[in-house]
Structure formats: structure tokens, C-alpha cells
Amino acid sequence: MFLGLVFAIGLVLIFNEPIKNWLVSTMSQRQMNVTRQQIQQNELSKGEFDFSKVKSIDTTQVVKAAVKSDASVIGKLAIPAVGMHLPIVKGLSDTALSTGGGTMKPNEVMGQGNYALAGHYMTNKGILFSPLENTQLGQKVYLTDLEHIYIYEITWKKIVDPTAVYLLNDVEGETMVTLITCADGGVNRWAIRGHLVSTEVANKETLKVFSP
DSSP: OHHHHHHHHHHHHHHHHHHHHHHHHHHHHHHTTOOHHHHHHHTTSOOOOOGGGOOOOOHHHHHHHHHHOOOOEEEEEEEGGGTEEEEEESSOOHHHHTTSEEESSTTOOTTSSEEEEEOOBOSSTTSBTGGGGGOOTTOEEEEEOSSEEEEEEEEEEEEEOTTOGGGGSOOTTOOEEEEEEEEGGGTEEEEEEEEEEEEEEOOTTGGGGGOO
16 A cells, blocks of 8 residues: 555656646636636736745646636737747736736736736746747737737847846836746746737637637
């Protein structure tokens, strides 16, 4: 019996990372099925914006998020050039950041000011915000609230210090998206910024960009 328990624990340890990656990917794609009505309801949620509570993602955190399944999805994000398609979630809670990109400020409005999102960097380079590392200047970032699609062009990419909170500030006369994830093993941050170039009505055809 003891050997069986040791074997079971060993299997869990061996497959811990693949299980975590599979759960995160599954949650993300499931939440991409959000409706406009659900988005409108979720926009009323308060969200959690305490940066000090954000911690590295682990399997326990992901399992709890999967069980709760209560992420307040308020839109979708896509960067087709790097295969990135994720839900946008209100706030920076464990559940939010285990599901997609979390809004970094309480009153952000898509398509206005500096719309800032944060997400986890995963060892699996195709999950959550990991693909940001491979983005290039000139590539397009798409956001939608299922009413409109906001198209941004990446104009700035840099590794910054974790204390660079100035990147969240609005800049007078500019409409931007700012995307942030870990770099250098969590010591620093990747910061990607794009400027709004056009806005489209969301419909069956224009929303295809959010499908993998």
C-alpha cells in the first residue's frame, strides 16, 4: 500500500506541470465562449486590484480557479501573429490570472486611454501571456467587448523593472493598450505597448480573428 502511495505521489509530481498547463489552456478556451450579455453583467463586478496579492501561478491555484470557474470575463484579446487568443478578465485575482489577461485598473474602458492588462508567463510558451515575448513592432493587437473590435499596432516593446507602474498611466491625447508579463524568470517584466489604429463593429466575420 505504501509503495502504491509513493507511486501515486510520484506520478503527480512528474505530471504536475503538464496538468497545470492543460487546465489553464482548457479554462482559457472555455471562457472564450462568453456572450455580450455575460460581459455586460461581468463589467459590474468589482474585481481585485491588489498587486501585492499577485503570486506565481502554481497547480493548486489553477485547480482552485478551475473549481470556482467564476472569472469575470469582460472581453477577448488576440495577437494572431504569435497565436495568442485569450479572455480578458476583470481584476488580478488568482482566478482571473489563471484564466487570461487581467485588467490592471478598476475603471478601464476598452478603446479609451491606456487599457492595461497583465498575465502570467508560463514555461509552455503558447499559454497565457507567454507569447508576448515573441511579439514584434508593427504586429496587431485586437481587443473586443463583443460590441466593437479595437485594433492596436505594437509600437513599443521593452524589458522593464517590476516597479515601472508609470506604464499604467494614461497619456493625454493617446489611446493605447499596455500588456505586461514576467521576464528573466520573474525578475523583470516584458512590457508591450500598442496604439489604436482603427475600430470595427463586432460581427461574425470580424470576430474570426479571436478564433485560434
